[in-house]
Amino acid sequence: xxxxxxxxxxxxxxxxxxxxxxxxxxxxxxxxxxxxxxxxxxxxxxxxxxxxxxxxxxxxxxxxxxxxxxxxxxxxxxxxxxxxxxxxxxxxxxxxxxxxxxxxxxxxxxxxxxxxxxxxxxxxxxxxxxxxxxxxxxxxxxxxxxxxxxxxxxxxxxxxxxxxxxxxxxxxxxxxxxxxx
Amino acid sequence: xxxxxxxxxxxxxxxxxxxxxxxxxxxxxxxxxxxxxxxxxxxxxxxxxxxxxxxxxxxxxxxxxxxxxxxxxxxxxxxxxxxxxxxxxxxxxxxxxxxxxxxxxxxxxxxxxxxxxxxxxxxxxxxxxxxxxxxxxxxxxxxxxxxxxxxxxxxxxxxxxxxxxxxxxxxxxxxxxxxxxxxxxxxxxxxxxxxxxxxxxxxxxxxxxxxxxxxxxxxxxxxxxxxxxxxxxxxxxxxxxxxxxxxxxxxxxxxxxxxxxxxxxxxxxxxxxxxxxxxxxxxxxxxxxxxxxxxxxxxxxxxxxxxxxxxxxxxxxxxxxxxxxxxxxxxxxxxxxxxxxxxxxxxxxxxxxxxxxxxxxxxxxxxxxxxxxxxxxxxxxxxxxxxxxxxxxxxxxxxxxxxxxxxxxxxxxxxxxxxxxxxxxxxx
Numbered sequence: 001x002x003x004x005x006x007x008x009x010x011x012x013x014x015x016x017x018x019x020x021x022x023x024x025x026x027x028x029x030x031x032x033x034x035x036x037x038x039x040x041x042x043x044x045x046x047x048x049x050x051x052x053x054x055x056x057x058x059x060x061x062x063x064x065x066x067x068x069x070x071x072x073x074x075x076x077x078x079x080x081x082x083x084x085x086x087x088x089x090x091x092x093x094x095x096x097x098x099x100x101x102x103x104x105x106x107x108x109x110x111x112x113x114x115x116x117x118x119x120x121x122x123x124x125x126x127x128x129x130x131x132x133x134x135x136x137x138x139x140x141x142x143x144x145x146x147x148x149x150x151x152x153x154x155x156x157x158x159x160x161x162x163x164x165x166x167x168x169x170x171x172x173x174x175x176x177x178x179x180x181x
Numbered sequence: 182x183x184x185x186x187x188x189x190x191x192x193x194x195x196x197x198x199x200x201x202x203x204x205x206x207x208x209x210x211x212x213x214x215x216x217x218x219x220x221x222x223x224x225x226x227x228x229x230x231x232x233x234x235x236x237x238x239x240x241x242x243x244x245x246x247x248x249x250x251x252x253x254x255x256x257x258x259x260x261x262x263x264x265x266x267x268x269x270x271x272x273x274x275x276x277x278x279x280x281x282x283x284x285x286x287x288x289x290x291x292x293x294x295x296x297x298x299x300x301x302x303x304x305x306x307x308x309x310x311x312x313x314x315x316x317x318x319x320x321x322x323x324x325x326x327x328x329x330x331x332x333x334x335x336x337x338x339x340x341x342x343x344x345x346x347x348x349x350x351x352x353x354x355x356x357x358x359x360x361x362x363x364x365x366x367x368x369x370x371x372x373x374x375x376x377x378x379x380x381x382x383x384x385x386x387x388x389x390x391x392x393x394x395x396x397x398x399x400x401x402x403x404x405x406x407x408x409x410x411x412x413x414x415x416x417x418x419x420x421x422x423x424x425x426x427x428x429x430x431x432x433x434x435x436x437x438x439x440x441x442x443x444x445x446x447x448x449x450x451x452x453x454x455x456x457x458x459x460x461x462x463x464x465x466x467x468x469x470x471x472x473x474x475x476x477x478x479x480x481x482x483x484x485x486x487x488x489x490x491x492x493x494x495x496x497x498x499x500x501x502x503x504x505x506x507x508x509x510x511x512x513x514x515x516x517x518x519x520x521x522x523x524x525x526x527x528x529x530x531x532x533x534x535x536x537x538x539x540x541x542x543x544x545x546x547x548x549x550x551x552x553x554x555x556x557x558x559x560x561x562x563x564x565x566x567x568x569x570x571x572x573x574x575x576x577x578x579x580x581x582x583x584x585x586x587x588x589x590x591x592x593x594x595x596x597x598x599x600x601x602x603x604x605x606x607x608x609x
Contacts, residue, residue, distance in 0.1 A: 012429055110533060111554075112513065112527075112529070113428045113470065113490075114381050115381070115382060115425060115514070116469060116470065116603070118381075118402060118425050118426075118469070119423075119441075119467040121423075121437070122445060122467075124420070143401075143421055144422060144441070145400075145401035145441075146401075146423045146441070147401075148377075148402075149398060150379035150381065151379065181400050
């Protein structure tokens with residue numbers, strides 16, 4: 001009983017702090033009674049979906065489709081052979097699930113002009129897009145964008161960090177609009 | 182008596198004047214002078230009689246501005262106060278080494294406003310060069326000082342001063358990105374936009390009232406135009422794909438932008454309200470970083486169409502493309518000078534990314550910085566100084582370099598990285 005009460009009270013306190021009480025809430029109203037909003041509801045994820053509303057097969061670390069990153073060599077924009085399988089798996093999924101959309105985000109390392117790097121990241125995202133469309137994925141399911149050097153996965157300043165940042169990521173969105181972008 | 186100015190390193194750190202009262206430490210820029218011109222004009226700014234606090238703020242602003250420019254050497258005024266009508270002993274000042282002298286006064290009018298008057302003298306010739314009066318208020322005292330410094334600068338060098346201008350830049354601190362505006366001396370920093378996502382490529386509208394920039398707040402690059410006084414902003418380009426690299430046309434009506442909606446990055450132009458989109462370049466690779474020439478007739482841009490990133494030029498409506506840079510395998514971020522005579526850009530040389538300046542008439546290129554990670558050059562409106570982002574000790578700093586490479590200043594923030602500088606237009 002105590003265990004349940006503490007989170008409930010905390011939630012009530014948080015609600016009390018973050019909102020401006022309405023006049024009718026004032027004198028003597030029990031704290032719990034005005035908290036009836038979603039903040040006190042523990043989220044429960046039904047089988048098959050993760051918290052983003054995406055099917056488990058896209059997010060389960062055991063699933064091939066959970067691998068979403070394609071790495072590139074320095075100044076290179078071709079999808080390397082070792083990633084062809086990965087891209088093919090995503091293409092297959094998108095062809096079978098036409099309601100799903102992907103956002104392809106290209107990234108670069110930090111060296112050089114920010115704007116030029118934005119265009120280089122775009123080239124990487126376009127390369128993945130081309131691979132997907134060649135495998136039958138509809139253009140309308142794909143948006144390729146670039147984050148350039150602005151969102152490094154590894155904040156370091158050496159080759160190890162740079163090679164991690166020369167990358168394109170695949171983000172998914174389900175037909176109901178829930179997902180990763 | 183004669184000192185080799187170049188052999189000395191000047192270190193004047195202008196501690197933020199109102200750091201304590203504003204309490205926004207990370208917003209404050211410190212400026213350090215790390216190199217000065219070879220032939221600096223010796224000048225004396227005496228104290229201005231009148232309200233002592235106001236006088237101190239104005240004269241210290243004028244002195245700091247002139248000193249920071251790297252073109253003047255301040256001659257000690259011996260704590261002397263002289264108003265603009267006081268007789269000047271030219272021979273005496275000449276013997277103290279001052280070629281020019283400014284005297285003035287601060288008067289408070291009945292409505293509480295302040296009037297700063299001053300006169301500038303040429304002690305060599307023993308004549309007055311002119312003077313002016315600025316009506317100001319307590320909060321605008323530094324601005325009045327910048328106006329006086331601009332006047333003195335123009336009279337003594339023959340070119341317009343930029344002390345009354347503002348700069349924009351992005352600070353990254355504590356996981357946030359702040360688009361800030363400050364006076365050209367780093368004071369009065371104000372935050373125009375705060376975001377948890379990156380902000381890049383700010384550019385000033387020609388009237389100085391708006392900034393165009395790229396914000397990643399929608400999880401992808403989108404171009405906005407932001408009115409500084411009202412804080413109102415609107416999206417100029419949010420097409421499928423990436424939207425980036427905005428550049429104002431000199432008339433302030435249009436923007437050249439880079440969109441990837443048709444594949445790779447290509448250059449388009451669009452009205453400042455987002456209407457009237459028109460494609461300008463056609464290549465199978467990257468075309469980006471457009472900038473208009475000051476006459477609006479030419480667009481300089483970066484392209485990899487020749488196999489490596491180089492600078493090219495085309496007409497304001499597209500058309501014939503000509504290559505501009507040929508030396509080296511990486512020349513990016515072209516910025517034509519406001520006087521139309523030169524082109525600043527970033528050049529990779531032996532692994533170092535450095536600021537280079539091309540004389541457009543002779544096509545001669547000179548590397549003018551001694552740092553390694555230069556980015557995003559931006560000319561002062563008088564074309565004399567170029568502001569760049571660079572890195573020192575692993576931290577992002579701004580550096581101002583004269584187009585001949587002699588004068589250098591460094592701008593840093595107390596906690597955080599500073600990058601993406603944009604020097605605003607003349608005060609209007």
